[in-house]
Amino acid sequence: MDIKRKELELRQSFKVLLLQNPNYFGNLTDCDQASPAAIIAPKISDTTFEELTCLGYNPQTKDLGAVVRIKLTGGYSGGPCTDGSKEYVRFYLDYGDGVWIDEGVVNFDAHDLPFDEHLCYAVKHSLKPKKQTCCDKTPVLPKVRAILSWNLEPPANQPNWLPIWGNRLECDIQIEPRNDFFCNLVAQLGDLVVQEIDPLVLEQISAKVAEPAKPLPVAQTYALKQSYGKKVEDARLGFKPVYQLAANPGNQLALAQSKTLKQAGLNIGKITDFLKFPQFNTSYEELKCVGLDRDASVLHADVLVKKPSGYSGDLCQDGSREYVAFYLDFGSGWQYMGTSSVGVHDIPEIPDSGLCYLVTLPVNLTEQQKVWCETGKAKIRGILSWNVPPVPGNPNYIAHWGDWEDCCIEIRPLPNGVIPGTLTPVIESIGSMPVLLINAAGYANGSNSVGLTGIESPFDGNILISGIIANQINSSDPLVPRLKYRLMIKAPSSAMQPWTKEFEIFTTTISGGIPGPQVAVTQVPDSDGWVDYYPDFMVPDTISVDDNMLGLFVPTEAGLHEIYIEVDDPNSAVNITSASEFFMVDKKAPDVDIEITSGTGNCGKFTVGDIISGTFSMTDDHSLALALSVTPTAEANGATPEITGSGGASSLSYSGGTLPGGGTAGTWSLDTGNGGNPMDPCGYNIRIRGEDRTIVNSAFIGHENWDIEGFCLED
Known part of the structure; x- marks a missing residue:
């Protein structure tokens, strides 16, 4: 059997092999497993199929990015009409104290594609820095570690974990200093006083009063x-x-x-x-990678800044910019897509390995997308130029300071039912879940690109509706009216009607290659629900909307809802509609109850060594998990309540198959003698926590509810 065929068979049966033996490939340490299992096929950090090649961070937008190179045509569990497989990237940050902070995981789908060239995929994670200083203080330069893993999510809080297929990569980044308002506030009131102020309030005030850095005269x-x-x-x-x-x-x-x-x-x-005599000079900066965030339609470029000075000013000044002009070739020559940039500065404390920066440019690729299931490809070129934008429309431009980088990218197919070249509204996600992951009954299953995982999950709270109007006409003429669209929604007890509640979107304008600040735009629908469509990709200026947000729906009743988008076509008397999508709403937290039935019951007195028992119940249409616990935990010395008849478990979960979807009820017991390590005499609470499977506010899983009963434990 040739090596390639053997590798493909291993990948095809990957999950089954790990179920049989978690250490089948030998990537686990003794700490990861109770009893180390035999290694069958040693494989650690294999980059034959995929490799993490670059990292970058944009201090102004707080976006952390990575580029993954897909190297082979097969081994990714199916073509573009299948689910394919997942490429996971988990990020960690070390602020210089040797402690790695888990910043979360992102992913994208990889497929078997008939392209001989390597394909460069980009992913993005929004970072919330844990540490900032004022511009005149020591800069914050954390180290980023990213772990790429094929089809197996890197476990949380394990920065030294090694993937089977994939690799680890590190780079240093620069965190933007606090603005002058915050620094002056600290100087006047003191850091401890400022820490008592609500961080969200401070952030909002700072954003409103912040002034842009002044250029160095x-x-x-x-x-x-x-x-x-x-x-x-x-x-x-x-x-x-x-x-x-x-x-x-x-x-x-x-x-x-x-x-x-x-x-x-x-x-x-x-x-x-x-x-x-222009010629590429990379002594100060170098373009390392380019790629496409296929799901967000955003081009990425990773720039390495190498020196401590030569960037026209420190962090208290405007510094200079690293410009990247992007070109795509869909088969008939290079097309200029636009220019973007990131601000850089003189930083004497720069590590010897340099600092990694990220430049991004949103693009509209619907004109180049093929019909559903027919994927395409394009060449991508990024041209880096320090402090002056590359001449637009010249794909062979030679920058005096900078260089260029090429790769190939996948152009994903159009959504099912969209005809190429036809103006069509498309709903891409509901409640942050791609519509492809929402079944006909309105339940979400699977993980989105930022790791939110649905398990037969309904929705509630602020439900974000995201999407695009494919094949829109871009225009930089302010006299050309924007397209108008509206959300049409049918709740269980009402007819289909327009959604007329106002909501907020966040736009970013890139003008002259310089991204402006993110601006909140309040969308106020008219009486018929119509609002303006903001994205515009006319070069040289582009306007993008964060997460392609089209609306925000807040349900008032439970049950199955239907939604579609309608566009007011200026060239026709008939409006254009998207396909209808369905989503289930659950507005109720679980009903939970716990009781002490032995001895003197609730609020009763017991003696150390007693076995206390009682009943519990959880009822919900979409149950996910329940857990029993006793507090305070320190005085309990490790004693936990055990659910009777389940082998001593203190919790039950739906995904594990032990908790029915509608909930369950049973009995529990607590051994206060705790096997020779008795609980301390104290006042205790026995608790039940219930959680359902609902995706709440498009951000997290689970309505939750608690119930508590107390008891006193005496000598």
């Missing part, structure tokens, strides 16, 4: 030249204004700035000589 170039000394050449320090003057001799501002550079002692002749 060219008149201060002399100070920079003095501080840089010979570490930064004149061709770097004076590059931008002289470049702009060479490109446009009539640019009076660039002329004035160039004169100031000369007064500061820079050799203008050396700068102009440098400009005459």
